[in-house]
Amino acid sequence: MQIFIFIALVMLMLGSYMCLYRLAKGPTAPDRTVAIDILGIILVGFCAMLSILRGEDYYMSIALAWALLSFIGSVALAKYLEGKEFDE
Amino acid sequence: MNEYIGIAMISIGIVYDIFGCLGLVRLPDVYTRLQAATKAVTMGTSLILIGVAVYAGIGAISAKAIICMFFVLLSSPAAAHAIARGAHSSGIRVERVTAEGLIGRTIESELWDIIREGYEFEKDYFDHMLESSPILDLEESMSSHELYKRISEILGQRVNRPPDIIQAKLIEREKECTTALAPELAIPHIIVEGEKTFEMLIIRTKNGSWFSESSPNVHAIFVLVGTKDKWHLHLRTLAAIATIVQTENFYENWLKAQDTDRLRTLLRERSKLRHEKKKGKSTPDNGVSRR
Incomplete structure (x- = not known):
């Protein structure tokens, strides 16, 4: 079972490297915003996998917090792209 | 389990x-x-x-x-x-990735009609002519005589006149005074016998073609052939072309366009700007900013 979870973690890392590639390459600001959004969601899955690997539930709390923050961050960046103030 | x-x-x-x-x-x-x-x-x-x-x-x-x-x-x-x-x-456009075979002229022109209805402007004579005129895309650089030969072959068919006459007239016209109006633009125009004929031929020369000492590298050529009774169209077309080539980054986009369909689309877009300018209407860049 352990080996399977390790493989799964490696695969998710591969996915997040792809996001990082898009984040670095761009070419436009919305491309980077999409990459950050997707990276956040993948890391939620990553934290969930860690929590069953270690059998600790606080990893799941990290995932929950991360999901919340990544959503807020994405929406804020999208508002920024739209060229508006955040309270509009 | x-x-x-x-x-x-x-x-x-x-x-x-x-x-x-x-x-x-x-x-x-x-x-x-x-x-x-x-x-x-x-x-x-x-x-x-x-x-x-x-x-x-x-x-x-x-x-x-x-x-x-x-x-x-x-x-x-x-x-x-x-x-x-x-x-x-923020103005990001959709990349054109549809397979070449799927973009027929029909889809392009249908889409264009839809856009036009959205912006509520009327086609004028130049737009009609833009749809029907042939566009020639020349990769290799040509001497002006070869170029005139190609032009007269195509236009001869379209106006039903022998190509020799057109070629002779083009050469004569060029001798009188150069038709290259700007370093990158030439508008050769000739008058033929008869009546009720007016045709335009649009040529893009990627590597440039030699017109005169002052304009050795012409990229955009608009050839106009008309009879005497259609002279007013001639002037209106010249005005439309002049407005179009003055729009922002026209020559860059003109050289960047991949094929004749894209060239036509570019001219259409610029022609649309012309109408909006005429109306004095601010251009809404996209639907979102209109609330």
């Missing part, structure tokens, strides 16, 4: 995640990347979280995983929509 079900779900979720990320890397523009990555990754991560909940059994981990899954399912489409909207209003 629970472990195996959980692992199966996690595996499926990871496959979705990887394909979503692959889409993020491989696809050509923001919108396609967004639609591939968001949907697949949301699905994948939700499956991973359900898998984790099943694997861990009832307890703190599974409770948090379920809450987290609902949150991801709710928030990720909303974030994607916000990003797409932001990208659209």
Whole structure:
């Protein structure tokens, strides 16, 4: 079972490297915003996998917090792209 | 048993995640990347979280995983929509990726009609002529005599006159005074016998063609052939061309266009700007800014 979870973690890392590639390459600001959004969601899955690997539930709390923050961050960046103030 | 079900779900979720990320890397523009990555990754991560909940059994981990899954399912489409909207209003365009074979002239012109109806402007004579005139895209550089020969062959067919006459007239016209109006633009225009004929031929020469000492590198050539009674159209067409070539970055885009259809689309777009300027209407760049 352990080996399977390790493989799964490696695969998710591969996915997040792809996001990082898009984040670095761009070419436009919305491309980077999409990459950050997707990276956040993948890391939620990553934290969930860690929590069953270690059998600790606080990893799941990290995932929950991360999901919340990544959503807020994405929406804020999208508002920024739209060229508006955040309270509009 | 629970472990195996959980692992199966996690595996499926990871496959979705990887394909979503692959889409993020491989696809050509923001919108396609967004639609591939968001949907697949949301699905994948939700499956991973359900898998984790099943694997861990009832307890703190599974409770948090379920809450987290609902949150991801709710928030990720909303974030994607916000990003797409932001990208659209910051002026990112959809990349043209449709296979060449699928873009027939019909689709192009239908789309163009729809856009025109949206902006409510009327076609004037120049727009009609733009649709029907042939566009020639020359890769190799030609001497002006070869160029005149090609022009007179094509135009001879369209106006039903022998090509020799047209060629002779073009050469004569060029001798009188050069037709190259700007370093990159030439508008040779001749008058033929008869009546009720007016034709335009648009030529793009990628490597430039030699017209005179002062304009050795002409890229855009508009040849006008008309009879005496259509003289007013001649002047109006000249005015339209003059307005079009003065629009922003016209020559750059003119050289960048990949084929004759794109060239025609470029001219159409610029012609549309001309109408909007005439109306004195501010140009709404996209639908979003209109509330």
